[in-house]
Amino acid sequence: MAINVSKVTLYVQDQAAALDFWTRQVGFEVTTDQPYGPDTRWIEVSPPGGGPGLVLFKAGPEWPALSEEQPNYVLFDTEDIVKTHEDLAARGVVFDTPPKQEPWGWSAVFLDNESHRFHLTQR
Numbered sequence: 148m149a150i151n152v153s154k155v156t157l158y159v160q161d162q163a164a165a166l167d168f169w170t171r172q173v174g175f176e177v178t179t180d181q182p183y184g185p186d187t188r189w190i191e192v193s194p195p196g197g198g199p200g201l202v203l204f205k206a207g208p209e210w211p212a213l214s215e216e217q218p219n220y221v222l223f224d225t226e227d228i229v230k231t232h233e234d235l236a237a238r239g240v241v242f243d244t245p246p247k248q249e250p251w252g253w254s255a256v257f258l259d260n261e262s263h264r265f266h267l268t269q270r
Contacts, residue, residue, distance in 0.1 A: 152199045154191065155221050158206040160261055165203045166190055168260040172238045175201070221265055228253045228269040 159165040169175045175192040178200055183189035186205070193200035201221070225231040228246045232255055236242060243264070244256035253269035 154200045154202050156202040156204050157221065157263070159203050160206055162188055162190055162203055162205050164260045166192070169201060169203065172240050173235065174238075222268060223265060224268045224270050226270055228255060228267060231267065 157165070166177070166180075169192045170177060175194055177190070178193050179189060179191040181189050187207075188205075190203040191200045192203065232242060232246045235257065240257050242255055242257045244254070246253055246255040246267075246269075255267045256264050257267060258264055
């Protein structure tokens with residue numbers, strides 16, 4: 148039996164700003180955007196060409212936003228980390244760790260519009 152990752156939920160304070168970041172700056176595509184209760188929407192974005200998506204879910208008392216005490220373990224990979232870093236940085240994505248060669252491979256860390264950290268590695 149094969150089980151695959153289909154989506155990862157990212158709890159955000161501002162869904163519109165998160166949607167703008169993940170689509171305009173990172174280049175993901177909207178796969179779902181529909182009402183989900185009175186004050187929120189169900190928004191899913193995915194990388195071009197498919198793959199596991201992110202659910203940009205509005206944080207609330209029962210679903211808290213990420214914080215420094217609650218790190219984010221979402222990791223992304225790319226074929227060419229240096230080129231991807233250049234492209235994303237040109238679109239305004241902030242990297243607190245630019246691409247560097249580690250003993251286990253290439254790695255970088257970027258921040259989204261709410262300062263969540265995401266690891267980027269090279270395949």
